Amino acid sequence: MDDKQLQEWVEEISQRSFGVPFLHQASFNRRLRTTGGRYFLKNHNIEINPAQLQTYGLDEVEKIIKHELCHYHLHLSGKGYKHRDPEFKALLQKVDGSRYCQSLPGAAKRRTLPYRYKLICVRCGMEYKRKRKVDPARYRCGRCSGVLKLHTI
Ligand SMILES: [Zn+2]
Ligand SMILES: [Zn+2]
Numbered sequence: 001m002d003d004k005q006l007q008e009w010v011e012e013i014s015q016r017s018f019g020v021p022f023l024h025q026a027s028f029n030r031r032l033r034t035t036g037g038r039y040f041l042k043n044h045n046i047e048i049n050p051a052q053l054q055t056y057g058l059d060e061v062e063k064i065i066k067h068e069l070c071h072y073h074l075h076l077s078g079k080g081y082k083h084r085d086p087e088f089k090a091l092l093q094k095v096d097g098s099r100y101c102q103s104l105p106g107a108a109k110r111r112t113l114p115y116r117y118k119l120i121c122v123r124c125g126m127e128y129k130r131k132r133k134v135d136p137a138r139y140r141c142g143r144c145s146g147v148l149k150l151h152t153i
Pocket of ligand 2: 121122123124125126141142143144145146
């Protein structure tokens with residue numbers, strides 16, 4: 001898929017799910033890494049991460065596009081367009097958009113890191129997943145108060 005096809009796709013989704021035309025530019029940006037897409041407040045353009053298409057397929061990318069279009073239409077109509085705004089949440093739910101995207105300037109940053117560590121209780125075997133490295137000596141098992149050991153996943 002190239003930028004022209006993406007543009008047509010975004011226009012089509014805008015019309016079908018929002019009933020309003022998309023009048024700006026949509027393009028792929030290969031430099032986006034962990035982000036599905038983003039919306040630019042300055043010029044109203046949308047960028048989509050092409051890697052998402054290979055990894056997750058058309059359905060998931062359509063949801064990302066819907067997410068960006070929620071920002072787009074709410075912003076242009078002067079409504080709450082940020083992630084925490086009720087209008088944004090309601091519209092996103094209505095069109096069944098993805099919940100994930102890069103945080104907008106001014107919006108609260110939310111990072112979704114993968115779980116890379118786990119604390120395992122040496123007594124009962126209970127596991128606690130952790131995204132960051134922690135000092136196991138500072139914690140005890142919540143179930144049996146046993147000593148914990150840190151493992152990488
Ligand atoms: Zn967003
Ligand atoms: Zn335990």
